[in-house]
Amino acid sequence: MPEEINLEIFNADPLTEDVSDAAPEAAPQAATKAVPALDTAAESQQILSDEMKALGDAYAQALQNGAPAEIQPRLDYPPYRSSILRHPTKSLQHADPETIELHSPAFGHMDVHALESDLTIQHNGEPLGERILVSGRVLDGDGRPVAGQLVEIWQANSSGRYIHKRDQHPAPLDPNFTGVGRCITGADGSYSFTTIKPGAYPWKNHLNAWRPAHIHFSLFGREFTQRIVTQMYFPGDPLFALDPIYQSIVDQDARDRLVATYNHEQTKPEWALAYNWDIVLTGSKRTWTENEALGAEGDDHE
């Protein structure tokens, strides 16, 4: 189970690009009372949407002219303003992975307690919001299940607020919800979490910027080259078209791979709605022994 939440460790700052003289923060209690003043200096959604449309149109044109489909977000995607100084401008260097990169750290049930996959039982009471089940499989690019590996998730609560000192969104914290989960995949690559549907939350990219509801996922494969952090979204979110983080993946098919599917068969009557989302890591670069290809529980490495 998560340790006591230590607010002092939270140092990320979504409110300002300025590192050295960030303003002292208001106490979170005070911030929840006030509706923040609109930042009149901020750019409008229209400006951002126009930029995103131009990039999307250019991509569609390139596709028509025979360019290959893009399957990852663009590192250089100016509509997400914080990316401007944080993306490499030189081409990534092709490298053949070597020994260490062809293996992954081993995680197992020594690392993760079975109860950590239920985000609704971490406190004394039931969290507020819509209870959901999120499950799927982790596969590598060859379709092999990634067994016995670590999956970590984190998210906002049902009102769109993160347990994070710098999240000053004046929406209530939920004393019964932290928003962190972990699990170890099963032999078939399966994972499953019980949680609460996160709310949309506002951010400072531009005026009236809202992130579509999402759950952050962190995944390990069986090779370190397969390491990935991503976000899972919910079907039909009206904010998709407006969000520069989602739109940084310019290809619609690729974007769709981040959207979970509602599953009524798995929905539990009078309990929770079920969503499915499979995650595909990059292909294997290593020659597999038969045992490895069959998959093994993490603790078998011990």
Add this chain to the structure above:
Amino acid sequence: MSKLTPTPGQTVGPFYGFALPYAKDRELLPPGTPGSIRLQGTVYDGAGHPVPDAIVEIWQADAEGQVPQRTGSLVRDGYTFTGFGRCAVGNTGVFTFTTVNPGPTAAGAAPFISVVVFARGLMNRLFTRVYLPDNEETLAADPLLSALDPERRRTLLARRDPDGGLSWDIRLQGEDETVFLDFEGAAQ
């Protein structure tokens, strides 16, 4: 087996601080353990400012060059070297790990630590390597390093500190931009 298209990455965002860090995440060995070293550095953006909301992971062979395959990275017992560490940088962009010098994983191979970087504002993770600076001969024979021009190659070499530790900065952009790696070829 079928070929599947990988799921895209997304930025780690600003709010991983209550989720990804864990106790002793950056201590592959307890500080002060005989043979342990400090690996430290700063993550910088394209303006040369420290990035206060990046998270760095390392993965490496042990001192003998063996690839660790032991669990226990998340719940450290203080004795088992798992080869994996994670460090959310502080307000000054600094990361610090306690680890060992990795041994060569094959005869004549240049030892390096595999690194992956995440940050708010960084759309997808970046892979890189930090090489031990000590053996010119093996470094000269390394396939990746020898494919780089000298100015770029420098960015992957750690400096050896007087206390035996390693210093190495990560520059996401700019003049001395770190060499980041693509293992997928054209797919990236």
